[in-house]
Amino acid sequence: MTSPAAPGSLDADLQLALLLADAADAQTLPRFDAADLDVSRKADRTHVTDADLAAERAVRALLAEHRPHDSVFGEEYGADAPTSRRWIIDPIDGTANFLRGVPAWGTMIGLQIDGVVRLGVVSSPAWGRRWWGAEGLGAFTSTPDGASRAIRVSGVDSLDDASVSFQSIAQWDRAGHLDALLALTRRVWRDRAYGDIWSYMLLAEGRLEMVGEFDVKEYDLAAAAAIVTAAGGRFSSFEGEPSIATGSSVATNGVLHNAILDVLHGAPPVTS
Structure with a gap:
């Protein structure tokens, strides 16, 4: 070696x-x-x-x-x-x-x-x-x-064209945010639960626009957060904090981060 x-x-x-x-x-x-x-x-x-x-x-x-x-x-x-x-x-x-x-x-x-x-x-x-x-x-x-x-993360800038991975329905349900997940799936193009580390790496490669999960520890997130951000994305907790120590994560391509958090937290859709 x-x-x-x-x-x-x-x-x-x-x-x-x-x-x-x-x-x-x-x-x-x-x-x-x-x-x-x-x-x-x-x-x-x-x-x-x-x-x-x-x-x-x-x-x-x-x-x-x-x-x-x-x-x-x-x-x-x-x-x-x-x-x-x-x-x-x-x-x-x-x-x-x-x-x-x-x-x-x-x-x-x-x-x-x-x-x-x-x-x-x-x-x-x-x-x-x-x-x-x-x-x-x-x-x-x-x-x-x-x-x-x-x-590099994708340049998709519309929720209508976004693909998201929610990891596990049970996670979101136990965290009390299943309604938020369902609201997001109704706004985006595609939703799947690819699961675990693969979801974050698909995001970093530009194949997804968001990954979110709950009941996670720092060791579940540290490497993924570093790679996603190095690829041009953004990483935060469900509440929007730039931390891997809150037990939740929302990782995105960066462009859609605020829009996704708004949907997850119940903000009405912006109309033109």
């Missing part, structure tokens, strides 16, 4: 984040759809597999070696004492898919500096796909031939 550059620029941190994703993929992909996959339940009744644990351990080990002064917040092993630079890790986002043999899962790696997520990597090895981006550096995805290409 090539040794990553020392900290000091987002480019160097992004190089490291891509190596962290390699290390996670080496743990997760061999265990995907494995007959002897070890699955248990955590205190919150969500599932965890041996692959989740091994992937986070591998990422933490590399960070301890290459960024010993940075803190880490991971889904499986919790949070270190906070520092100005904090790596936020979801070793397998979409564990329910992973344990059922559904390939819509991946590792999410984000770097938060002074409270703002500045870069992110999402790796989906079962699909042979990866996405990454950083503030000021743009956003990119891998191609089938192993090359990379820049990605």
Whole structure:
């Protein structure tokens, strides 16, 4: 493994984040759809597999070696004492898919500096796909031939032409906002629940205009928020706050962000 550059620029941190994703993929992909996959339940009744644990351990080990002064917040092993630079890790986002043999899962790696997520990597090895981006550096995805290409959110500027992903009806219902979701679906061209990390990456690639969900933690959102914003989009909570720590998210192509929030919060449609 090539040794990553020392900290000091987002480019160097992004190089490291891509190596962290390699290390996670080496743990997760061999265990995907494995007959002897070890699955248990955590205190919150969500599932965890041996692959989740091994992937986070591998990422933490590399960070301890290459960024010993940075803190880490991971889904499986919790949070270190906070520092100005904090790596936020979801070793397998979409564990329910992973344990059922559904390939819509991946590792999410984000770097938060002074409270703002500045870069992110999402790796989906079962699909042979990866996405990454950083503030000021743009956003990119891998191609089938192993090359990379820049990605950008769409320029769609009318709700009538917008395609949105709501992740899960149950999420919106439990949060008490099912009526808001239905109001939005009546205003847009198309609605689907693509689910989990894929929705955000479709948004970053310009294939959707909005993703929204509830009951989410920082590790569910950090990498996605960084990539979406690096691709020119906008990320906020349901209430419009620029934060990944509120338990909700609304990510858009930026152009439609305010219009979507207005619909979700019951503002009457603007007529010409």
